[in-house]
Amino acid sequence: MSTSVPTLDETHDPARRSWVASANDAASDFPLQNLPYGVFTREGDRARHVGVAIGDQVLDLTVLEAEGRLTLAGEPVFATGRLNNLMAQDPVVWQRARTEISQLLAEGGADTLRGTALAGTALVAQEAVRLHRPFKVAGYTDFYSSRAHATNVGTMFRGAADALPPNWLHMPIAYNGRASTVVVSGTPVRRPLGQLMGPGDTAPRVGPSARLDMEIELGAVVGTPTRLGTRLDAGAADRHIFGYVLLNDWSARDIQVWEYRPLGPFQSKAFATTISPWVVTQAALAPYRVPAPPREYPLLDYLAEAAPANLDIHIEASLAPRGAAPHTISRTNARHLYYSAAQQLAHHSLCGCTMETGDLLGSGTISGPDPDSFGSLLELTWNGERPLTLGEARRVFLEDGDTLALTAWCEGRGHRIGFGAASGTVLRAQD
């Protein structure tokens, strides 16, 4: 089975406008063509509701469903205050949701919510709500699918000749990450303690990481689950992906270098992984599919893609020292990834591994070809050789009080399909 390009329909029409005026601003992350899902609470109310971002507002789907204005599946999908119940449905239901919500918010639509009493209840300003982790993360798998990143890191630690492991060009390499510490943007990130063994040390000690890094990633979110023993090829896998989040795979390089042989990263990655609060759907990204990079070797059949499955998503990372303005430190693009999320999911299920609703697949650090498009401080400073200058501050790795924020968007059709931010501030380590 081959990958097919998702069909564009009226919900993608660039001419379509919303009666929520802020959504029509060309600089907004959340025009009518986007409709990303999130989970929020209103001030003074602990109940979590599912919503979609529209301009500077959130449309409350939990309320709309309870009032009978949205009936997507046989049973309520938004009552739990988690996205998982919608995600677990067939893609046909995802499509129905997109079409219905677009109609509610479109200017001049027959089924518009405009001017109804319900609109007053269901629409709430984003600045008045608190955003939460949008879905329960079932499993978190972190891939390693940027060729430039794997080459950069390999060159630093093994030399240019052995930079890329021999398996790399044949399979999307990955390790299982820690799902319990995936946190939503805005959650402070405490500098981890770990076992450290410096180059001159004769014995390890416990201490705070001194080489705290970010990794710019995209996270694919599995929707429809599979059963044990089911194998998906890339084409079938593509239809199981509900959407994408921005992801910062915080990494403690000094903990990592001591622990990772022979079984891979563990504590160096387990203290926090930040995701954006909005899940941008596969459907919203359909117009931004681009061909994969050239293949050095033909890929095995299960990884073959007959249609473009890479995504043209511009991603930026900014770093703000405590009390200072943010500086953009990297501008990269998801199109550089050698393996798409569909290929990653196909590889993940090759052995028959059960894939669950809410599984999160990190793309791996997204580094582009140019030094200012690298996706980690390790690469941007070339292992500390070229510190970054941020106004009066210099940085090799992250310091306490630093705020690291990722933002991302697709563009080219007169509006942006934006992700919002995935941001976190570094707190000093525990005593």
Next chain:
Amino acid sequence: MSTSVPTLDETHDPARRSWVASANDAASDFPLQNLPYGVFTREGDRARHVGVAIGDQVLDLTVLEAEGRLTLAGEPVFATGRLNNLMAQDPVVWQRARTEISQLLAEGGADTLRGTALAGTALVAQEAVRLHRPFKVAGYTDFYSSRAHATNVGTMFRGAADALPPNWLHMPIAYNGRASTVVVSGTPVRRPLGQLMGPGDTAPRVGPSARLDMEIELGAVVGTPTRLGTRLDAGAADRHIFGYVLLNDWSARDIQVWEYRPLGPFQSKAFATTISPWVVTQAALAPYRVPAPPREYPLLDYLAEAAPANLDIHIEASLAPRGAAPHTISRTNARHLYYSAAQQLAHHSLCGCTMETGDLLGSGTISGPDPDSFGSLLELTWNGERPLTLGEARRVFLEDGDTLALTAWCEGRGHRIGFGAASGTVLRAQD
């Protein structure tokens, strides 16, 4: 904080007998002193109930709780048909459960269930029920804590001089495993497909693993959860462990050798992990604590144990070709582990990683010092150099139709604290 030996109380008294006669058989895995928890369904009823094994019977705790004969926490803990709700409680509640259940089943107890109408409803023969995975697995982490195993595997692949990685004697090495494919004993295990790259191959291909192996492990089950940023030392960690299961970490060696550099095992371990249906509690194992093996280097403070935390559990693996009798292929003991589950959990939380109710920590393959106590076929056959003879069959790795079963027990007090079996039959790969 240091490890303290759990107190023995009347529930451990070897003289204590049950009115369920089969529990008093010295060869039973499930005497009154054990009381392991499981989840079962009765014939013709899909509702999952929590029970404890007693002799050849199961005591239905969901029924007892519904009838008001067990009130352990402020809310029902057995109504969901999962162990997680009990596991999430404070250890004080676990202790109360043990004491109350022991009294219900003890001969001559004041609060006995003997002869009541409820006993007829709540007691059901094990052979009449179906056992399920006893708890929802939140995360699965697989350690590598047997020195003999790490040395054997290291010797085979890196030579004797570099057998043990330099970090190994200082920390319990681990990788995150795949929680979604942890299955209960009796679930068939389908031979996985994977990318294979043989020594003479010029390009990888997809095919069924030809080097399918078992790994004898013990799995520690986290009960009381922690919050993000909480760090446990070994003493504190010990009190978060609810109990233990037997665990077979099925491994596809040929998939593993091609995929594992540089990020560790992934598809080679993701197709299935079999656990025993019974969770033997920390309390039941209290009399079988033994000192850890000698330390080559002093351990860092957070790993220090002031009291014995290793467990004297005898474990056997048997292999039965299709239609043939089982042959015991390994006899080993959990006491050989260099790191205890408490030390593993302390290391797991060092960076502040949130630990969840239902987290499963595999011990790593348990190999003893002698060749017949090795915990994997890779070691038992020394990478194929010494095939095993099983009657008329010979084996290097597992063949289709083979049934691999682990069994385990503690002994020495006139009864056995048994785990039942963790068993699986290999099915041929998908076409």
